[in-house]
Amino acid sequence: MFLYFVMLLCANIEPSFFDRLIVLSENLGNIVLYKEDYMRELNSADADINLDIFNFSIKITMLSRSQSIPRIIYECIGLKSFTSENSFLNALPEDFGKLINLEYLILNNNNFTEIPAIIFSLINLKELEMNENIIKMISSDIKDLKQLKVLNLEENRITHIPTGFNELTNLMDLSLSHNIGLFIPNMFTTLENKHIHFFNIMNTLDLKFLYLDNIGLQFIPKNFKCKNLEEFHLNNNKLNRIDMNMLKDCSLKKISLNNNSFKEFPMNILTINSIESITLDSNIIREIDIKGMISPNLIYLTLNHNQIKNFYICANVVPSLKVLGLNDNNIKIFIMDSRDVSCLEELYLRKNDISMFDNNLTGFKNLKLLNLRENNISMIGNLNDISEQGITLKLQVNCLDKIKNLVCARRINKISVSCKAKIEDEIK
Template sequence: MHVIFVYVLIGLVYKIESLTFCDDQKCVCLNKNEGLKISCSSHSTVLAANYTLSDNVTTLDLSRNNLTRIQRPLVSDTLIELLLNSNQIEEIANDTLRLPSLKILDLSHNNLKFIHKDTFSQINNLECLNLTNNKFNAFGNINFYYLKKLQEIVFDDNNIGPSLENHSLFEGGLQLTKEIQSISLRNVNLTANNKHVFLDAREHLKKLILSHNNMTDFIDLPDKLVYLDLSSNPIKRIPRDVFIFTTDLSVLKLNNILIEEVQGFAFFYLCSLHHLELEKNRNLKQFSPLAWGRVIVKDQIDLFVNNLTLRGSNLTSLDVKMAGIFKKIKRVDLRDNPWICDCRIAWLQEIEIPEELMDFRCSSPSNLFNRRIHEVNSTEFICEEEKISEESNPIITIAIYCILLTFAVLMMYFFIFSAKPFLYRQLPLEFPRTP
């Protein structure tokens, strides 16, 4: 009897020790061709038991579980993706992440203020790290020394911008690899005081997001950039030479900044640009037809832009010289601008614009207010000068007629009254007598 009890006890212990996430009915486990995907999101007791990971697990989702710390080791030779986002994690103990195959780690929306130096020591194949919306405010509390294969890092919504004025993301700072290809520093209180902050990554960095910061100027841009987002910064001008080395740039977002004008040659060096966003620039009133350095575009080789948006700016008119450029762009968004519908923008009716983007309307004159520009009759596009000319022509004609008539009367008066004494002086005083 005692022997049977011992065997039963051993069996129970073994079952507890071998309990996996998939044994819990609240976890969803999907068998994929590439491995096993386990979703235990919104399962608050998920780490209460001593779960183990199956041998073929590739994805583990532990998000939204109100976890405050990770203390028990997560051990797997096959796990590729670990999602710990949207918890209350304040600490990840050393030697907790024993995941040599891990490539994606999401720690966003937690309460992390620091990460121990050796936290990443056993995930040195990591390629993507998301630290969005934590409590980091100083670089002394984090180090990426072990992440030599990291390709993408997201630091959004952390107050680390001031630290970048005196520290480096790379050597001598966070030890971030110089071969990183994507960095996102959205809303981190970054200024442009340290213009060389990304200089060490100029040969490899391809994607850079710096939106919603306090940058009043451009920084030195890495040479190999393909994607750049500087939206929602108090930038007032686009220097002509800022893109001189970024000839590979394909996507440029300059939404909601403080520029008043897009000057000539602003995008001259961007020979690979195919997507340009200039939305919600409420101060933007002028767009030079020489922004690309030329107004005559012969074919698509001269201009790669497929998508241009000027929506929600303060443009009232565009130079007709831009017609050639607009005809080469597949998708142009001109909505929500205060267009003055006169003869200067009549040419916009000739541009082929997708149906969903054709709802750009007249702001003035009053008789055309809120009319869709493509629905206005071409004869209604009248400039103020033409109106004045049309209205004043009869008046001018009458005025000229009156002036000429007055001049004729005066001349007659002069001839009659001024010429009379002269005639009298020419007449003889006595008539000659007849013999």
């Protein structure tokens, strides 16, 4: 059938939508037999249908709650990718199981209360996305999806993870964010047991990416191992510590802990040689004093929206650091020792309590952006002592005369100075 499609193109004949569907079918006789019925369904369907023959992909958006997916779609056995988002779907017919070659199934923002059982028969499925549904439970039959690599179930109502998960041996990317009932205790299990059960299952998987934002997580059991995890997203939970045992011999590159309950910087994260990005925005950390260790590959560190008053870090600890975000704290003293080895390119200190920035800049040879807006700056060091590439400086001051030396600094690419009481938000 694909040869027939190519012949039409070579003859400069534009294939009809029906012709293109036939190309993906292996049951021509059945399609010919019911052609009139199929055509009638297609013509009356209140839907947007986009078909990509060369990628064996179809995208359907149902525009009415009363509409169902046209039956001819289920004859397109050659399909590898099926997408139907925002389509009011709450079930799939048995005929959906004919699409045995599907590798990618995307059903985001529908009305499913469970993963339809017919999906578990799609043994070639590699990626399943069902974000923003109302799924309450996951059947243990999910274990039949042996080829599954990516599973996204964000923004549902899942309260329990079945043991069948531990048979998903190829799963690499799992997202369960915004299932806020996942760790709520009930009459059958305690809060602690819910945490232990969940992470015992996670221990059996070989994940590289794990997204657990906003799920009511209060702690991570000591027996959990990151193993081959490269990215771990734990934003908007109730965590206040990270156990050292979890981090032993891991390959973590990125960890996100924004909007949790950390009162102290989790220093043990810096012991991970592979770590490249740490975000701890919107916690309640009051002081930073980092020295006596080394995090050789850390590039990105943000601690915006905390309560930090004093910030001290030895640049030798983070020799690869390029971006440091400290906006919206209470910082009065900022010290970064051994700056001559610093790779820092962007430094964000907006909305703090810094009044003097004198002799703090020497040695930042790679600095390209310095944001000091919404401080009480009255003195600043000579910018000619820093970046050899030129720098963008952002300031908000009460009196321009106090920093008039800036206008003649040779290596400033751009000066952005505001004397207004309020300026646009630039927190990064």
